[in-house]
Amino acid sequence: MTPSSRFSINQMTVKQLSLPDLVDACVRLGVGGVGLWREPVAAYGLDAAAKLVREAGLEVTSLCRGGFFTAIDPAERAVAMADNRAAVDEAATLGTDTLVLVSGGLPAGSRDLAGARERVSEALSSLTPYAASRGVRLAIEPLHPMFASDRCVVSTLDQALTLASPFPSSQVGVVVDTYHVWWDDTAPAAVARAGAAGRIHAFQLADWVTPLPAGVLHGRGQLGDGSIDFARWHSLVEAAGYAGPIEVELFNGELWAGDGVAVLEETARRFAEVLA
Template identity: 50%
Template sequence: MTDDLARLSLNTATTKKWTLSEAVDGAVRAGLPAVGLWRDRVAEAGLKTAAQTVRDAGLRVSSLCRGGFLTAADPAGVRAALEDNRSAIVEAATLGTDALIMVVGGLPDGDRDLTGARARVADRLAELAPFAREHGVRLVLEPLHPMYVADRAVISTLDQALDLARPHPADAVAVVVDAFHVFWDPNLPHSIARAGREHRIASYQVCDFNLPIATDALLSRGMMGDGVIDFTPITRAVADTGYTGDIEVEIFNADIWATPGGEVLTTMTDRYRELVLPHLTPE
């Protein structure tokens, strides 16, 4: 690992075709100190094996993705969500990360009540936060771009996430600043500053917002520098809060997935050095 990459983390979504072991090996070869893991890759390897693989490589786990999907209104759906999230909390603790990324969920089928769905998210967080805290894990709320509000996340802004986090200790419920999802928000500088004051930034994720939007909107993420996001003000705002944690690159993009993983990491580290790293020193 070189000093300039000391905070850069490869999220396994970026190299989707790699197994967990391949992603760990790739991160080591690229000189990275950390990986962000998705639960599907952990499940394929087995939880204990996954944890040992990362430890043996000398890497840290910057986050586990994902928990959440808390908006069910029926008793069976609520029970299933709570059970799955408790399992995810235990997985995060076993892997040695305190950050469980939470995609809170969209509207249930046939439901148009966003306010009610958000209230159910708040109720589920109240049930899960003590369990998470007992395990040394933070529930890290991820606001998603508004185009995902109906199917994936009924919270779209960092302020909405912080409002949901407010009733809970900062070491139990926190937020992630994902540039792809929040770059558009005119209140973003103030929201990031607020998150810093409340000590709730648990993760900073970077990737670009590509145009035209893909037929599957999930695949509109791009490599930094290939889209429309200006990373300078966002990165500076995060740095100014005193955040010193990892910076994850998490990309869903069919072309990137079709590119050999080693090439992806070379481009990723180059773009990080060019577009993100120079702005990580607080002003």
């Protein structure tokens, strides 16, 4: 199977497209996989979305997102766990076995990074059996350290693997997202360890462009526009034994302002170029 045949478009890359329009464009352009997000799926209707992608013959390569486990207040943590169980159910309904988890940042007023990570571990202990019963894997996504305070206290693949290690690899693994890990000189060895343990549950691409835009969260560059050596990262993940779909997930205001189908076409073209 060639890299291009494994291309999956993450819904966020072309969020200006409605779900029906995205599905139609994928079918017309021969894109076989989509990574979906919970909010637009809910807006369209979960069962309707599942029927739409199923009848189109598309593979739902992941659902984003669960997580945000770091609240200190017991009532807030209970709400978060209920939402994560709902996310697992949604993934199962959509036919994907991969739920992406973003751990959550520091609670307001807290500076206890270690405590926040411990609460992530406790949440995984609670959620993993439920996800396993629904046939859904939990994929922990480390985010770049600039997001540690407000979005994700898991910043490296090593940290994600430590959190995953108490659980079977078939149930808890990691996301390798180039945007978040390209800078880390320990990441290649972590990719190899993750692959050897069967814990690479998703592989995502986005480029790092400078200068960073004012809204850093929405600054993921189109493939080939920035600093990341995608061929190298592809080789690392392949050598680790990963043979699954490869999602392109771009948060980019300029792309969102353009024609969604044209963005999808360009992304597929860039994907083939950078992994050639």
